[in-house]
Amino acid sequence: MRSMEFLGSHILSIDQFERPDIEKIFSTSDHLLPYAKRERITRILQGAILSNMFFEPSTRTRISFGSAFNILGGEVRETTGIEATSLSKGESLYDTSRVLSGYSDIIVMRHHEAGSVSEFADASRVPVINGGDGDNEHPSQALLDLYTIEKELKSKNKTIDGLRIALIGDLKYGRAVHSLCKVLSLFNNVTINLVSPEKLELPFSIKESFSNSSVSFFETDDIKEGISDVDIIYMTRIQEERFSSRNESDKYKGLMSLNQEIYTKNCEPNTIIMHPLPRDSRPDANELDSDLNQNPNLAIYRQTDNGLLIRMALFSLVLGVDKKIEDSTSEIAWYSDK
């Protein structure tokens, strides 16, 4: 199996990775844990600049990429929203990329159009990481999800090979689900329960790609059936921003909801609960009820913590400092109880 060259590469799709590449990202993440937990400081990226270009709303992806770069010692320049940039004056992605790559050592970009981050990367003189492009892909989310899955299963003496997972909600527009399905195809004997309203089913192209893997799947619109025989439940939000109107997206809100009662009655003991977040906590949606917040099997905040590590690992590998972290370390000087 051929390993990928991380140094100087764009990270645009989860399809770029084979299993050894993922193992490398995960071992790098493990190595960076003391820095993410602020037990130690590294300044290995001192002088480097990240341009964090989020042309679509984000909380955790934007802040965790920025924090990851800061923790490694680099500086972050940020734009949020197209209206705050000259894209709103008609400037092309090509020109924007040529300009920004002169100011930066690496760029993270999110944009509402599928394929836009690739187009931007083609014009860039520095590596570009896809922070989510329309309904297409969210590769760093899939990596942090997979890392979380591995850790959660390990605590139960299980592995990703043999995983049983239910993907629930908006499987049509959910880019996190699209990337996760692709990466799960690298593993052996994975069973995926695809649980969605019929109109929001997983795109055919991804289902078709399962035939080249050992993934087996079945589809249902019955959440109780879908969650009854799995190790992991992966809930998702209705991606209302991808629909033609709010009226259209509202038709699907509240159809697939998980709460403690449904969980207790239908799941195997200790089934792990994940969600890429944000969850839609408005009463008409509420796909993941807050009455699960104290359930020890709820892994959503372990996912978000792991996002910092995975993004630190990606910067380290792409910028070629993964083996040099210890060259530039010291103890922290402030109070920390993480």
Ligand code: CP
């Ligand atoms: N999971 C995720 O992409 O969250 P944000 O939209 O808040 O970045």
